[in-house]
Amino acid sequence: MKKKSNLTASDILFNIVNYTFFIVFTLICIYPFYYLIINTISANDLSVNGAINFWPKKIHFENYINVMKIRGLGRAASISLFRTVLGTAATVLASAFLGFMFTQQRMWKRRLWYRFIVITMYFNAGLIPMYLTMKSLHLTDSFWVYIIPAIVQPFNIILVKTYVESIPASLQEAAEIDGAGILTIFRRIILPTSKPILATIAIFSAVGQWNSFYDTLIYITNQKLYSLQYLLYTYINQANSLKALINNNAGTGGNIMALATQQTPTSVRMTVTVIVCIPILCVYPVFQRYFVKGIMIGSVKG
Template identity: 55%
Template sequence: MGMNKSNLERSVSSVGSQKTRSLALGEKAFNIANYSFFILFMLLCVYPFYYIFINTISDNTLSARGQIMFWPEGIHFNNYLQVLQIPNIYHALLISLLRTLLGTLLTVLVSGFLGFMMTQRKMWLRRFVYRYFITTMYVSGGIIPIYLLYNQLGLLDNFLVYIIPGMVSAFNLILVKTYVESSVPDELQESAEMDGAGIGVVFFRIVLPLMMPILATLAIFSAVGQWNSFMDTVLYVTKDDLHTLQYVLYRYLSQATALANAVNSGSMAAEDVGTSVQTAQSIKLTVTMIVVIPIFMVYPFFQRFFVKGIMIGAVKG
């Protein structure tokens, strides 16, 4: 009887160890496949930017022929040096930096406060105001009415045309409202109000510090939008001293394309242009890198807040 029991225990132990080894092998296989997939996905995401960069520092003739694929050839930095010699580019860079910093700061503050107010049940006509903002996501007056409105408000050829229109967004309002309702306990505000705190004190001293993840998310959205925007310059600004970096580079890109077309049509000899002069493709790629680099530098600092803000703001309860 004792022998049968020990044999049974050994057989059970053997089966358990086999299952453990099988599970360990399966887990290792899954991890290998998982890591391989994400490494491949990462390479697919990184390669386009790597491709653009190596083409901006390679021989422009080889780049125009599509011969630069994996590593640079004939390395030089003339493309960047020539782009940085564009007239008024540094002033345009200053305008872009100012509109990005001020626009992002005010958008975050205004959207944060309005989103918080949309959670206040005692706010007069709260539901109507919130639905009014949501309606603007689907209904727009069009470019001409907006242009006439900006003209009446004195925003044409005014730096504030870059700041004021983007301060309030229905999408940002939804994100903040959902985040506050799901992540900020009502008891905090109630206890503060019992101590005599007003709505401003509650927002800036209690709620605002708890909203950092969603505010960082809004900051990323706003900063990227402000930095990349140039159509508002095209439509509403004629003064040269208010042109943004993206608009100046856009004009320069158009001129470079015309130059390349002149060479290809034979109206200008290739020897007259020279291999050191940028081609249309080198202009496009260099401009792309100059515009993208600042966002690359800022995004890693906000990434962890971005992920947390989106996830928490998307789940209620």
């Protein structure tokens, strides 16, 4: 026998309105990405005139093929991928360990060091002192300028510290009774129980590392160390002034001339945007189940 529904007319109406609202909201969030994709695979003359809004027309993939022809694209993509993986791992590990240590009463001058890190969130020396510091540390024109300055992030440390404080102290006490040291407690208790907040930090760090191009602009002159975003950024600037570039590079303008006849600045910007966004969009589903729990628990207490 079928069970009778306990939903009232007002409940049914609420569900209809609720689902309708979130479906519309989801479509609004998805549409910008959809718009970019259909414009990159449609005829460039139609795209630049704003004729592509809902469906692609005269589908082609020349935009992606031409972007892939950029000199040094593979090396730049490798640099961005390597800095994202290594930088994220270093930031997560440092944030986890420092956040954990700042919860330990036995740590020497714990409050002093914690305030010393937090205060850096409010004061910044500026671009020139930062550049001089990197130069004196021999980090300019070095891959490690992408990694080392981003390892210690005060906001991430605060999130981890707050999260660790929500973990029952009895777990650590039991481990200490069994003879576990700080590193053992950190590795076997804190890391496994802190997956939500660490996944949240991993997302923050990965997005920041992948999207960063400003550090390349400031610290790097060696083209072999260009990140993908910086290379595409320069390519967008070239696309916006193709005529000037062709005039200035008449002797070596073969590839540029080909791009000028096949692409427009609008198609270049959209294609580059899609290429840059897709890897990060693939990261979110992996960590999504941890993200909400981690950011909520890590921000409520403290």
